Amino acid sequence: MAKKDLNAVDNFTDAVLLVRWIEEAKRGDIGAFQRIYGQFSRKVLNFIFRMVASVEEAEDLTQETFITVYQKLGSLKEDAKFEPWLFRIARNYVYQKYRRRAPVTVSVDLRDEEGRAAAELIDERKDPQETFQAGELQRVVHRVIFELPEKYREVFVLSAIHNLSYQDISEIVGRSLPSVKTDIHRARLHVRKLVKDYMRLP
Amino acid sequence: MDCQKCYDDLTAYLDEELPVAEAQVMKLHLEKCAPCREECEGLQSSTSLIAIHVGEIDPAPEIWQQLRSRLQEMPPPTGFFGLFRFLIGYRWVAALGTVAATLLLAAGMWGTLQYRRTQRELESYMNDYIRMRNTAEQLHTLRIAQPASAIEPMGHHTLENPFAEIRPVSITNPFRAEER
Numbered sequence: 001m002a003k004k005d006l007n008a009v010d011n012f013t014d015a016v017l018l019v020r021w022i023e024e025a026k027r028g029d030i031g032a033f034q035r036i037y038g039q040f041s042r043k044v045l046n047f048i049f050r051m052v053a054s055v056e057e058a059e060d061l062t063q064e065t066f067i068t069v070y071q072k073l074g075s076l077k078e079d080a081k082f083e084p085w086l087f088r089i090a091r092n093y094v095y096q097k098y099r100r101r102a103p104v105t106v107s108v109d110l111r112d113e114e115g116r117a118a119a120e121l122i123d124e125r126k127d128p129q130e131t132f133q134a135g136e137l138q139r140v141v142h143r144v145i146f147e148l149p150e151k152y153r154e155v156f157v158l159s160a161i162h163n164l165s166y167q168d169i170s171e172i173v174g175r176s177l178p179s180v181k182t183d184i185h186r187a188r189l190h191v192r193k194l195v196k197d198y199m200r201l202p
Numbered sequence: 203m204d205c206q207k208c209y210d211d212l213t214a215y216l217d218e219e220l221p222v223a224e225a226q227v228m229k230l231h232l233e234k235c236a237p238c239r240e241e242c243e244g245l246q247s248s249t250s251l252i253a254i255h256v257g258e259i260d261p262a263p264e265i266w267q268q269l270r271s272r273l274q275e276m277p278p279p280t281g282f283f284g285l286f287r288f289l290i291g292y293r294w295v296a297a298l299g300t301v302a303a304t305l306l307l308a309a310g311m312w313g314t315l316q317y318r319r320t321q322r323e324l325e326s327y328m329n330d331y332i333r334m335r336n337t338a339e340q341l342h343t344l345r346i347a348q349p350a351s352a353i354e355p356m357g358h359h360t361l362e363n364p365f366a367e368i369r370p371v372s373i374t375n376p377f378r379a380e381e382r
Contacts, residue, residue: 030270030277037269041261049259059262065270073279141255159217160249161256181335185213192248 016080022178037066040083043162044090050157051094051175052145060096063088083164084171091154098150116157144194152187159184160191203231208238215247323377 018039023030045063049058067087076085096105148156170180208231214220214229232239 014217026278026280028280030273033273034266034270037266041265045261046258055259058259059265062261063272066269067276070273070276070279082310090308104259135254138257141252144252145256146380160253166214166217181214181219184217185210188213188245188249191252194245195248195251197324 011197022076022082025070033070036069038085041066046122047087047162048094049091049153050145051091051150051160051182052097057097061090064093068093081168081171084168087162087172089163089166089172094106094154103187140195140198143198144191146188147194148190152183152190155180155183156187156191160188203227205238208232208235209241212238212242212245216249237367258336 016166018036021032021035025036041062045058045062048061048065049055052061055143065086069086072089076082127167145153145157155169158164158172159166164172166180166184169184170177174178175183208228209222210218211228215225218225221227232242
């Protein structure tokens with residue numbers, strides 16, 4: 001069986017399981033909700049982190065996102081896609097956070113309040129040797145992401161890192177499909193320029 | 203396909219978001235056009251660099267532990283208690299509801315007090331009226347029972363009018379504050 005077919009089978013199985021977990025969680029089954037959390041918490045946490053540039057804030061907002069998801073599960077229509085709905089809730093929390101504080105400005109070293117670099121935070125649970133090798137490149141990658149304007153950053157993160165479809169991204173950010181397509185293209189051009197500048201490529 | 207159109211659709215092509223026919227045309231154009239191909243490779247490599255090296259944070263176990271303890275205190279998303287779940291998420295709704303309920307209660311109490319006061323005043327007015335009527339009736343009975351000569355005429359009144367001596371009783375209208 002081709003790899004694409006295997007992925008399709010996996011996706012179908014995941015979708016069936018997800019529908020079951022959602023139905024169980026709607027009736028108050030916290031175990032089922034834990035499985036939903038296990039499936040999506042990493043994605044949500046990383047999406048929020050890439051938007052707010054703070055691990056602590058990302059963890060708080062992830063928790064708030066899942067609380068809201070649980071509260072609103074009853075209003076989720078049967079034919080609605082769960083993932084775009086989940087990301088839309090997470091995005092709303094990110095923008096609420098933006099409204100309460102000054103826009104994210106990233107220092108050259110991208111350090112948090114305790115002086116730890118984001119790249120170090122990301123790698124603190126991994127092998128130190130790996131951290132050492134990938135650290136510099138990760139710092140560049142994070143600088144590139146956080147230097148993107150918010151409007152471009154969110155569509156870039158959702159498309160290039162989370163591999164969501166343009167239709168899903170359009171639902172998450174609440175903009176039209178052509179507008180999202182244009183923003184993603186501009187974001188990629190922006191990223192290419194920043195990568196060139198940081199890597200000092202010709 | 204011209205190069206401008208190719209340039210505009212490059213990202214959608216790389217993300218496999220173009221319709222199949224357009225993607226075919228784009229593929230053919232890229233095979234023939236070196237500058238567009240170079241542009242495409244540049245976009246692809248910079249995006250891949252970010253996607254591969256971005257790294258990910260794992261959710262700390264404490265997040266779920268805190269989340270679970272909060273979820274356990276909440277009503278299920280559906281069912282009877284779930285109907286009131288919005289009060290948890292929207293505390294301002296609960297606050298507004300409390301204020302509205304308090305105002306309604308205060309208005310109800312004020313209305314009841316006003317009603318009781320009106321009833322009391324109406325009762326007092328009716329009692330005065332009944333007393334006046336009783337007095338008038340007693341005088342009328344007296345006049346009929348006694349001969350006309352026994353009754354001392356009063357002023358210009360004559361016996362033809364049995365109520366002539368009845369002095370008008372002034373009844374205070376309790377509803378008019380200036381008369382009380």
